[in-house]
Amino acid sequence: MKSEKLLKSESDAVSPVVGVMLMLVVTIIIAAVVSGFAGGIMTSSDKTPQATIKGTxxxxxxxxxxxxxxxxxxxxxVVFGIYDGETFGPDVDTVTKQTLNKSTMTYYNADGKVEDVMGPSGSYNMTSFVAGSSIYIGERYCAPDYLQPGICPDGxxxxxxxxxxxxxxxxxxxxxxxxNVNNIGRDFVLTVSDTSGNLIAKTKVTVTS
Structure with missing residues (x-):
């Protein structure tokens, strides 16, 4: 009889412990699921866009x-950048790296009229660069004093x-x-990145007349 009471007592003592352990396991699983879900949302919202970009x-x-x-x-x-390619000579990419000034860019708006990408206050008339659209930098702004001020010759x-x-x-x-007219036929590299430095696209562009 005493043995039966002892077994019953031990059984009663184990039950709460098992219950607590099960609750802990369930809590940990729920926490892991919620964390994974939240992480997935953050990852998808911070995903770097990918696009195909062409340049002339x-x-x-x-x-x-x-x-x-x-x-x-x-x-x-978005950040647009350029640097000279291998056709300009070896190891010229670092020296010639340049971020393009978006205030020199234009595009065709919904009415088919040429409009500045950036307004005078720094706001954007063109809010999104989408498939099928183009951005232009006029001939004057392709001269080195605008396009490549870092290597533009003095004078x-x-x-x-x-x-x-x-x-x-x-x-x-x-x-x-x-x-430089002597560089017709040579290639440079156009890069498109986000403001965090993540590369979106890179393409080779040939200088033409």
Whole structure:
């Protein structure tokens, strides 16, 4: 009889412990599910857009950047960059890296009229860069004093020099300028990134007349 009471007592003592353990396991599982769900939401919302971008560069017509497919890109979160490709010589990419100034860009609005991408107050007239749309940088803004100020030769004068600048003192820098008529046929790289530095697209562009 005493043995039966002892077994019953031990059984009663184990039951609450098992119950508590089961509750802990359930709580941990629920917490893991909620955490995973929340993490998935954050990951999807912070996902870097991916797009196919094409570019053209003409000394006479300027530069055109076209979104040919993929995700829409918020204009206030995008950074356009360029650097000279291998056809300009070895190890010139770091020296020639340049962020494009969005205030020099235009596009065709819904009415088919040319409009600045950025308004005078810094707000965006073009809020999203979507598949099928293009951005333009006029010929004047493709000259090195605007497009590549980091390597623009000292004393460069657009009105007098344009694409045939003559000054032996700065010939090394001038040889790296996309606007140089001698660089027709050479390639540079156009990059599209977000403001956090994540690459969205990269494409090769050939300098044409």
């Amino acid at each position: 560069f003409s000394l006479s017509d300027g530069m055109r950047i076209t979104h040919t497919g993929g995700d829409p890109i918020a204009m206030h979160k 460069y004068d657009y009105d007098n020099d344009k694409s045939q600048y003559h000054n032996d003192k700065y010939k090394n820098r001038w040889s790296l300028c996309l606007y």
